[in-house]
Amino acid sequence: MQKRLVYNLMVDVIVIGGGAVGCATARNLSRFRLKTVLLEKASDICEGQSKANTAIVHGGYDAKPGTQKAKYNVLGNRMFQKVCSELDVPLKWNTSLVVTFSEDGIEKLEQLREQGRQNGVPKLSIIGRDELFRREPNLSREACAALLVETGGIVCPYEFTIANAENAAENGVRFCRNAEVRKVSRDETGFWTVESAAGTFTARAVVNCAGLYSDRINNMVSEEKFHILPRRGEYYIIDKRYADTFHASIFQLPTKMGKGILVTPTVDGTILIGPTAEDIDDRDDTRTTPAGLAKSLKFGSRTWEHIPLRDVITTFSGIRAHCDKNDFILGEAPDAPLFFNAGGVESPGLTSSPAIGEFLAGLVADRLHAEPNPNFQPVRHAIPKxxxxxxxxxxxxxxxxxxxxxxxxxxxxxxxxxxxxxxxxxxxxxxxxxxxxxxxxxxxxxxxxxxxxxxxxxxxxxxxxxxxxxxxxxxxxxxxxxxxxxxxxxxxxxx
Ligand SMILES: Cc1cc2nc3c(=O)[nH]c(=O)nc-3n(C[C@H](O)[C@H](O)[C@H](O)COP(=O)(O)OP(=O)(O)OC[C@H]3O[C@@H](n4cnc5c(N)ncnc54)[C@H](O)[C@@H]3O)c2cc1C
CATH class of the missing domain: 1.10.8 (Helicase, Ruva Protein; domain 3)
Incomplete structure (x- = not known):
C-alpha cells in the first residue's frame, strides 16, 4: 500500500488547485520568502481544464477591450517566451489565422483587428486569398480572406503546467495531491483554516485557483458570489503523418459561444480539430458524444475539406469554467481579507496564466509584506527526450x-x-x-x-x-x- 500522510500544517499561503493558473501562482509565490502549499483534489496536477484544451497562446484580439481577459491575455502572451525558455518547455510561434469563407466576413475581420489593436496586440493584418494560400496551401478553396495574428503560438499545456509545478517545488513549494478542499473558514485571529481530504491546513492567505470549482470555493467565504456554467468542447486528434498540412492555427469567425471550431497543429506534431461549445450541467462530464464530434467534423471540414478520418488517433473533451460574470475574477475578495481568487478562468486562461500567476503572487506578497526569496532559481530542465x-x-x-x-x-x-x-x-x-x-x-x-x-x-x-x-x-x-x-x-x- 502507498503510505498516505494526513497533514496538520501551518503555512503562509495555500493555493487551491494545481492547473496552469495554480501552478504558475505557486511558482511566482516561491520568488518570495513564503511557506506555500498547493492542494490539488485529483491524484495529479493538471487534471482539469489545463490538460484538455486547444493549447494556443492567443494573440489577444478576441477578448472585449477593458476586460480582465483582454488584459491578461496580452500580458501573458508577452511573457510566454521568457517563461518557456526558463522552464525548457517547447513553444512555437506558428501564427494564428481567423478565416472568413465569404466576402461578408471581411468587415468582421476588420472589427476583430480593431479590437485587437485596442487590446494592445501588435502585428495584426488582413490578408487576401493569394497570401492566404501561399501560407496555407491545404486550406479549403472557399476561404477568401483572413486576419493574420503574428503573435499567435502553440505550446504543450501539460508540459507547461507540470514545468511550473516542478520549478515551484524545486523552490520550496509543497504539493499535496488527493487533497480535495472541503471547507474554508477564517477564525477570529484572521487565519484561514482549510479542511481537505489530506488534512487540515492553516494559513495567512488563500489563493483560489480551483478552475471549474472556483465558484464553490469563493462562495464558501464571500458574499460576492459568482457561478460557473460548465461548457464542454469536443475534439479530434489527427496522426502526426499530417504534421505539415497546416502551419498556422486556423480559426473561423467567432460566435457568441466562443472562438469557434478550429484546425491547429500541436507542438508535438498532431493536428487538433475542435472544440465545440455546449453548456452542460455536470462539471465533470468529459464524455465525447456522437453529436459533438459530428459538429467538430462538420465545421472543421470548412477549413480542411478532406479530414482524414482513418487517421484520427483519439477524441477527447475539455470543460471550460465559463463564469456568469463573463470575465476572469481576479484579486482579493472584497469581503474576505487575504482570500484571493483566480475564478472563471476559461480561455484565454492558458495564455494568461503566467501573468495571472505573477499578479496574484505579487498581491499576496505585498499584503503579507513578504521579502524576495534570494535563493529563487527560475530555471528548470526538461526530461531529455x-x-x-x-x-x-x-x-x-x-x-x-x-x-x-x-x-x-x-x-x-x-x-x-x-x-x-x-x-x-x-x-x-x-x-x-x-x-x-x-x-x-x-x-x-x-x-x-x-x-x-x-x-x-x-x-x-x-x-x-x-x-x-x-x-x-x-x-x-x-x-x-x-x-x-x-x-x-x-x-x-x-x-
Ligand atoms: C475546450 C477548451 C479549450 C481551451 N483552449 C484554450 C487555448 O487554446 N488557449 C488558452 O489560452 N486557453 C484555453 N482554454 C482555457 C484554459 O485551458 C484554462 O483557462 C486554464 O487551463 C485554466 O487553468 P486553471 O488552473 O484556472 O484551471 P484548471 O486547469 O481547471 O485547474 C483547476 C484545478 O483545481 C482543482 N480543484 C478543483 N476543485 C478543487 C478542490 N475543491 N480542492 C482542491 N483542488 C481542486 C482541479 O482538480 C484542477 O486541477 C481552453 C479551455 C477549454 C476547456
Missing part, C-alpha cells in the same frame, strides 16, 4: 544510463529512462496518465495499447507498490484486478 536526440546524443545518453536503450512506447519513442525520471522528479508521476503527460508514453497512434504493461511494472517498482495498485488516474481507476497465478504457481507455469 530520446526521440529528439541525434545518433551521437543517443549513444551518449545510453552510455550514461542504459535505460535509454529500452524503448517502452514505440509510437512516441519514449524510453524507460524517461519514464523512471518522470516518476522521480519533484511532483513526480504517480499514475499511468501522469507518465503520459510527462513523457508522451501512450499518446501515440496505438494509444497505450503496447506500452501500458511495462509502464505499470515501472510504476510498481519505483513506487514500491503492487502492480494491482497502479491506477490510470487515481481513485478506483486500477488497471489490474488480480494475478492469474500466485507466485509459486507462476514459477510452476513457467517451468
Amino acid at each position: 530520446f526521440r529528439e536526440m541525434d545518433a551521437a546524443q543517443r549513444e551518449k545518453a545510453i552510455a550514461s544510463n542504459p535505460d535509454y536503450a529500452k524503448v517502452v512506447c514505440r509510437c512516441e519513442t519514449v524510453t524507460e529512462a524517461e519514464i523512471r525520471e518522470a516518476i522521480r522528479r519533484p511532483v513526480g508521476a504517480r499514475t499511468i496518465d501522469g507518465i503520459k503527460r510527462r513523457t508522451r508514453a501512450g499518446m501515440g497512434r496505438c494509444q497505450a495499447g503496447f506500452c501500458t504493461p511495462r509502464t505499470v511494472q515501472i510504476l510498481s517498482e519505483e513506487l514500491h507498490i503492487s502492480p494491482l495498485e497502479v491506477t490510470k488516474f487515481g481513485g478506483n481507476s486500477k488497471l489490474l484486478q488480480s494475478y492469474l497465478f500466485t507466485k509459486g504457481e507462476d514459477d510452476h507455469a513457467q517451468r
Whole structure:
C-alpha cells in the first residue's frame, strides 16, 4: 500500500488547485520568502481544464477591450517566451489565422483587428486569398480572406503546467495531491483554516485557483458570489503523418459561444480539430458524444475539406469554467481579507496564466509584506527526450544510463529512462496518465495499447507498490484486478 500522510500544517499561503493558473501562482509565490502549499483534489496536477484544451497562446484580439481577459491575455502572451525558455518547455510561434469563407466576413475581420489593436496586440493584418494560400496551401478553396495574428503560438499545456509545478517545488513549494478542499473558514485571529481530504491546513492567505470549482470555493467565504456554467468542447486528434498540412492555427469567425471550431497543429506534431461549445450541467462530464464530434467534423471540414478520418488517433473533451460574470475574477475578495481568487478562468486562461500567476503572487506578497526569496532559481530542465536526440546524443545518453536503450512506447519513442525520471522528479508521476503527460508514453497512434504493461511494472517498482495498485488516474481507476497465478504457481507455469 502507498503510505498516505494526513497533514496538520501551518503555512503562509495555500493555493487551491494545481492547473496552469495554480501552478504558475505557486511558482511566482516561491520568488518570495513564503511557506506555500498547493492542494490539488485529483491524484495529479493538471487534471482539469489545463490538460484538455486547444493549447494556443492567443494573440489577444478576441477578448472585449477593458476586460480582465483582454488584459491578461496580452500580458501573458508577452511573457510566454521568457517563461518557456526558463522552464525548457517547447513553444512555437506558428501564427494564428481567423478565416472568413465569404466576402461578408471581411468587415468582421476588420472589427476583430480593431479590437485587437485596442487590446494592445501588435502585428495584426488582413490578408487576401493569394497570401492566404501561399501560407496555407491545404486550406479549403472557399476561404477568401483572413486576419493574420503574428503573435499567435502553440505550446504543450501539460508540459507547461507540470514545468511550473516542478520549478515551484524545486523552490520550496509543497504539493499535496488527493487533497480535495472541503471547507474554508477564517477564525477570529484572521487565519484561514482549510479542511481537505489530506488534512487540515492553516494559513495567512488563500489563493483560489480551483478552475471549474472556483465558484464553490469563493462562495464558501464571500458574499460576492459568482457561478460557473460548465461548457464542454469536443475534439479530434489527427496522426502526426499530417504534421505539415497546416502551419498556422486556423480559426473561423467567432460566435457568441466562443472562438469557434478550429484546425491547429500541436507542438508535438498532431493536428487538433475542435472544440465545440455546449453548456452542460455536470462539471465533470468529459464524455465525447456522437453529436459533438459530428459538429467538430462538420465545421472543421470548412477549413480542411478532406479530414482524414482513418487517421484520427483519439477524441477527447475539455470543460471550460465559463463564469456568469463573463470575465476572469481576479484579486482579493472584497469581503474576505487575504482570500484571493483566480475564478472563471476559461480561455484565454492558458495564455494568461503566467501573468495571472505573477499578479496574484505579487498581491499576496505585498499584503503579507513578504521579502524576495534570494535563493529563487527560475530555471528548470526538461526530461531529455530520446526521440529528439541525434545518433551521437543517443549513444551518449545510453552510455550514461542504459535505460535509454529500452524503448517502452514505440509510437512516441519514449524510453524507460524517461519514464523512471518522470516518476522521480519533484511532483513526480504517480499514475499511468501522469507518465503520459510527462513523457508522451501512450499518446501515440496505438494509444497505450503496447506500452501500458511495462509502464505499470515501472510504476510498481519505483513506487514500491503492487502492480494491482497502479491506477490510470487515481481513485478506483486500477488497471489490474488480480494475478492469474500466485507466485509459486507462476514459477510452476513457467517451468
Ligand atoms: C475546450 C477548451 C479549450 C481551451 N483552449 C484554450 C487555448 O487554446 N488557449 C488558452 O489560452 N486557453 C484555453 N482554454 C482555457 C484554459 O485551458 C484554462 O483557462 C486554464 O487551463 C485554466 O487553468 P486553471 O488552473 O484556472 O484551471 P484548471 O486547469 O481547471 O485547474 C483547476 C484545478 O483545481 C482543482 N480543484 C478543483 N476543485 C478543487 C478542490 N475543491 N480542492 C482542491 N483542488 C481542486 C482541479 O482538480 C484542477 O486541477 C481552453 C479551455 C477549454 C476547456
